[in-house]
Amino acid sequence: MAIATAVLCALGVDAAACPPGAGYGQSGTNNTTPALTQPYYPANAHCVEYTVPISISYDRVNFNFSQWPDNSALEQSLVDFTTRPTAGFPSIVNGTVHETADCTVAASFCTPRKPDGKEMTVILATHGIGPGRAHWNSAYSPDQYNFVQYAVEAGYSVFFYDRVGCGESSKASGYVTQLSTGVAVLQQLAAAVRTGQYTSTVEKPSKLVLMGFSFGSYITHNTIAASPDIADVVVLTTFGANLAAGVNGNGLLRSFVPRVAALSNAQRFGLLDTGYLTWVDKYALVENYFKYPYYDTNAVAYVESTKEAFSIGEFLTFATVPDTSSFTGAALAITAETDYIVCDGYCPGVFDEPAKTYYKNAKPFVAYLQPEASHHRNFHRNATGAYEVITSFLDRTL
Ligand SMILES: *[C@@H]1O[C@H](CO)[C@@H](O)[C@H](O)[C@H]1NC(C)=O
Ligand SMILES: *[C@@H]1O[C@H](CO)[C@@H](O)[C@H](O)[C@H]1NC(C)=O
Numbered sequence: 001m002a003i004a005t006a007v008l009c010a011l012g013v014d015a016a017a018c019p020p021g022a023g024y025g026q027s028g029t030n031n032t033t034p035a036l037t038q039p040y041y042p043a044n045a046h047c048v049e050y051t052v053p054i055s056i057s058y059d060r061v062n063f064n065f066s067q068w069p070d071n072s073a074l075e076q077s078l079v080d081f082t083t084r085p086t087a088g089f090p091s092i093v094n095g096t097v098h099e100t101a102d103c104t105v106a107a108s109f110c111t112p113r114k115p116d117g118k119e120m121t122v123i124l125a126t127h128g129i130g131p132g133r134a135h136w137n138s139a140y141s142p143d144q145y146n147f148v149q150y151a152v153e154a155g156y157s158v159f160f161y162d163r164v165g166c167g168e169s170s171k172a173s174g175y176v177t178q179l180s181t182g183v184a185v186l187q188q189l190a191a192a193v194r195t196g197q198y199t200s201t202v203e204k205p206s207k208l209v210l211m212g213f214s215f216g217s218y219i220t221h222n223t224i225a226a227s228p229d230i231a232d233v234v235v236l237t238t239f240g241a242n243l244a245a246g247v248n249g250n251g252l253l254r255s256f257v258p259r260v261a262a263l264s265n266a267q268r269f270g271l272l273d274t275g276y277l278t279w280v281d282k283y284a285l286v287e288n289y290f291k292y293p294y295y296d297t298n299a300v301a302y303v304e305s306t307k308e309a310f311s312i313g314e315f316l317t318f319a320t321v322p323d324t325s326s327f328t329g330a331a332l333a334i335t336a337e338t339d340y341i342v343c344d345g346y347c348p349g350v351f352d353e354p355a356k357t358y359y360k361n362a363k364p365f366v367a368y369l370q371p372e373a374s375h376h377r378n379f380h381r382n383a384t385g386a387y388e389v390i391t392s393f394l395d396r397t398l
């Protein structure tokens with residue numbers, strides 16, 4: 001059996017009887033069942049954790065720069081990467097190389113405690129740069145910020161995982177891990193989820209929705225481009241396809257004010273190599289992810305305290321937006337109206353295209369701008385307003 005770790009707060013156990021925090025996973029009748037690792041699960045959901053072993057084989061960009069030993073060398077590299085193109089600096093890319101790796105993916109699966117048939121549709125959610133899988137499952141003020149709770153209440157099941165390099169999933173070099181790594185992982189995971197091996201009481205999902213946040217949406221979009229039959233529906237949250245006018249790469253690399261993650265917080269990130277970075281402080285988080293005054297400072301504090309490191313490879317490759325016109329399922333792109341990262345601060349006029357053209361054969365393609373938010377749409381006050389847009393899109397199109 002391929003499941004390495006399984007079934008917690010288990011089948012037949014009342015999730016509501018398992019309060020958040022320590023011991024949540026230990027209230028079953030079998031004391032040898034390992035404890036759940038996530039600090040919180042919604043009471044309306046029956047949740048199980050898995051460690052999914054996968055093998056990936058893919059082509060990746062071979063970067064043409066030296067690894068930095070410390071923050072000083074990192075800062076010079078960031079200056080080099082963002083120097084005006086007319087300076088004629090050498091390319092930071094030296095072709096592509098083939099990569100193979102065995103990894104483990106830490107995942108959670110949550111399904112309604114009162115299933116009505118809709119739970120056979122599984123939303124496979126990929127988080128972005130910044131958080132881990134808890135992005136979808138906020139322990140902080142879950143009535144306001146927990147997508148899993150909302151989707152489960154609407155009847156759906158959600159499978160969400162730590163991307164490789166984050167949380168409890170396996171780690172690789174930050175100079176290697178990049179967009180195509182995430183695509184290779186998602187292709188394998190989607191196939192694994194389809195089998196029903198990692199979906200607890202849902203024996204075999206009937207429909208698969210691929211959903212992303214930010215970098216996770218770029219992974220999802222690229223996965224759809226490579227394998228258009230992989231999903232029935234795609235939901236791209238906090239995504240922008242307009243690389244000419246929407247994504248300002250140099251601006252982002254500068255405003256993130258990156259530091260070597262292991263040097264910023266050795267306790268949490270000490271096992272990652274120097275290719276893993278994190279923004280310098282919570283005001284860098286606020287500048288890149290939040291729109292004043294539409295958020296609570298406690299939500300920012302929660303996001304900052306649960307942040308994960310990101311790899312330089314992910315940052316340098318995320319803005320890759322191929323054509324997806326072979327996809328014929330339903331597609332929703334939902335992004336905040338004043339998204340700083342994917343719209344350079346203002347989405348109207350740069351959001352619908354070229355996404356609409358790429359998804360011209362989707363049935364239907366809907367582009368939606370959420371008011372009063374920036375990139376961390378999930379942690380602005382009206383997060384549930386956007387959740388409603390997503391679940392009602394699923395209700396209409398599935
Ligand atoms: C508990 O579960 C494990 C894994 O399924 C099993 O190997 C073990 O025998 C169980 N122990 C008891 C006391 O039921
Ligand atoms: C570029 O890649 C080639 C092939 O992998 C390698 O032989 C060469 O050393 C690389 N050049 C630099 C400057 O890294």
Ligand SMILES: *[C@@H]1O[C@H](CO)[C@@H](O)[C@H](O)[C@H]1NC(C)=O
Nearest residue numbers: 064065090091092093094095
């Ligand atoms: C890689 O960088 C070196 C200098 O750092 C440069 O000489 C070389 O041309 C670059 N390789 C490519 C493929 O651009």
Ligand SMILES: *[C@@H]1O[C@H](CO)[C@@H](O)[C@H](O)[C@H]1NC(C)=O
Nearest residue numbers: 370371372382384385386389
């Ligand atoms: C919350 O979001 C929903 C969905 O976008 C929107 O219809 C509603 O007007 C928003 N509410 C506020 C107070 O902005």
